[in-house]
Amino acid sequence: MTASTQFTGGRIGGMPSTFPPGEPAPEDGALPPAALEGMRSRHFSVYLHVPFCRVRCGYCDFNTYTLPELDDGAAPEGYLAAAGAELEVAARALSPGSPGPVSTVFVGGGTPTMLAPAALGSLLAGVRDRWGLVPGAEVTTEANPDTITPAVAEQLAAQGFTRVSLGMQSAVPHVLRTLDRTHDPAGVARAVTAVRGAGLQVSLDLIYGTPGESLEDWRSSLEAAVALEPDHVSAYALVVEPGTRLHGQVRRGEVPAPDDDDEADKYELADEVLAAAGYGWYEISNWARSPEHRCAHNVAYWSGADWWGIGPGAHSHVGGVRWWNVKHPRAYADRIGQGLAPVHAREVLDAEQRYAERVLLGVRLGDGLPVDDLRPVGRTAVAGLVADGLLDGRAAVRGRAVLTLRGRLLADTVVHRLLPG
Template sequence: MPSAFPPGEPAPRDGSLPESALASVGAGPFSVYLHVPFCRVRCGYCDFNTYTLPELGQPGPEGELRSGEARSLTDAFVEAAHRELELAGRVLGDRPGPVETVFVGGGTPTMLDPHQLGGLLERVRHTWGLAPDAEVSTEANPDTVTPEVAQRLAAHGFTRVSIGMQSAVPQVLRTLDRTHDPANVVRAVRAVREAGMQVSLDLIYGTPGESLQDWRRSLELVTALEPDHVSAYALVVEEGTKLHGQVRRGLVPAPDDDDEADKYELADELLGAAGYEWYEISNWAGSPERRCRHNIAYWQGNDWWGVGPGAHSHVGGVRWWNVKHPRAYADRLDQGNSPAHARELLGESERYDEQVLLGVRLADGLPVGQLRPEGRHAVAGLVAEGLLDGRAAVRGRVGLSLRGRLLADTVVHRLLG
């Protein structure tokens, strides 16, 4: 099931923000995240805020969107998302200026029709405008990306598709409860590229039973497909998931830290040899222009509005999160209220901690001068231990070495004192 809410204070019913937060809007880039909460099946490792249609009381094998009742459910979500964007326009006015990045995630966004996704993008454009070079991305299951779908997405203004490949090995996909055909990854990449959009491939490593050779096989397929961008994340067993129960009962082994470290190093080696450069611990791009600008906006602490059930937002040091269930989300907006469940106002200390936590993950690192005294004093020791790049430190920046990327949490704790 989806993970629990963080603690927070009640959010205003009208969605209003403090004047102190509004005063800073527009000082930097602004982004929009759209959360589509539907999936055909629930993967055993996933604790994202997603729902299959049967979980929502809709009939149909594996939650296929075929009945009129099912279509009305997704229509209700799309209508509610439009209303949240209208609310966001009232709260922020024209302060943000043109939106720099839009990211549609989930769930499986491509369970919606491209016309529905395009309509949401048009609402963003109507509310604030889109920058001329805006990055507009959607996640997609490989089985849902046909040439027709890709062409229609591009026609609606999408510039980038992030395909959930996860692995090239059928056995690994079965362990993860992924149902897509590995051959469709190749077809999906071709369809996206022929439609004129950039393509990113998302991978997971450390699945129980995945050998180092299995992982190499996945990486070799990725490099052969030559995507613009690659994300590779270590499997985390989240409490409450099917996989967590299997591990707890001893049915499958827990991921092994040393195994995951070996697989990360192999990924960095093979992707680097193929011309990809890491720019964030789990992300590689074929060139600086192909980096995911939307995710960089998160890591740099920029402002964004998150639309949809369970979506998180951050504007001017205020963070809030929406109610999780699609019906509760739609009901609140039907009643003219904000869907926000709770919020928190970040103080100076919280902002600093996040700046270090997120900034250190980037290849560009952080200026040493931005660290507090305890952090600056820790730099020399971290360089001596091989966790920070000594050449970057000489240039006055905190940058992780390869070993430091494997022990990033340790580096952050040391820098925060």
């Protein structure tokens, strides 16, 4: 399959190291009254960014740090105190909007499970104490497989976690070495068994397109993943980000750059293998065993819901206002210590930007977009996109703009044609 360079299989919701431009934010973190209007009737989520890793993977562009890079004030103990203080900043800033109980909590990183389950539980308790959790709230932590034991999994469950997202990435040793991953394939199976034994849901994250990974390597990883019977699978195309070690290796010609056609073939194989195993796609890079096993937290992102991001470099969005925290744990702790919100900058989205994001993110979802929600240019474009095999014709008849498999590979093209010039 020939793919456009516009193929977008990358991860949403991470904490990239490069921030967009923005405008200054109030030092107390206050939000415009319009952003808080009607907040109680909207879903509200919390993201907690834990920026620590044992090693820095060569492909990773997220805002993470190894412990030797940090001084004591920015290390885990100082981070926990600062994150707890930011929860109080959030509670004050959101109080005029009286947000309802939190629908989902997601602890990401980094490697959150470098912290003890009790420490992660203290952060979750801070969320619960300030806003409460809806009954049956989804509470996820990411984890590297080699940080999970049966005891850790049991303790996470006791702290209130309901779901663990394991960074499997690959089942092929040479691919894991290229990615600088520290676990071995057998460790993934042990971690899945531990998480399941504690009664928690399991998600596996995979990466395809690693230099040196063959199509058969990728098939092996997919088959190994489905053999573990997780509740959810994410599969992301490798992106070589500037400034990473992998980017330097590609630039020097030490390893080949990912190939668009190869990544498209691997995406199609992922969809084939996962569908055959009973997993339905519900977002371009995500498959679930049933609708109940979809990642509700990420669906909230894609649906434009409200969330507050706690931690260094964390991003937030409430009522059309988006902001992002200072990146370095020391700078983050220093601002919190001065009684200031740790915001680096923010942007207030206008109506055009909010509409564009609604189309951009909504079209990625398996449920698609209501055609009636599109403006005239978009509604007119639907017939042509169906004719070109990018939107599903039967769904369009039902009033939904839903990507075909080919459309998923060319999602940016679809968005471009749905939005006004």
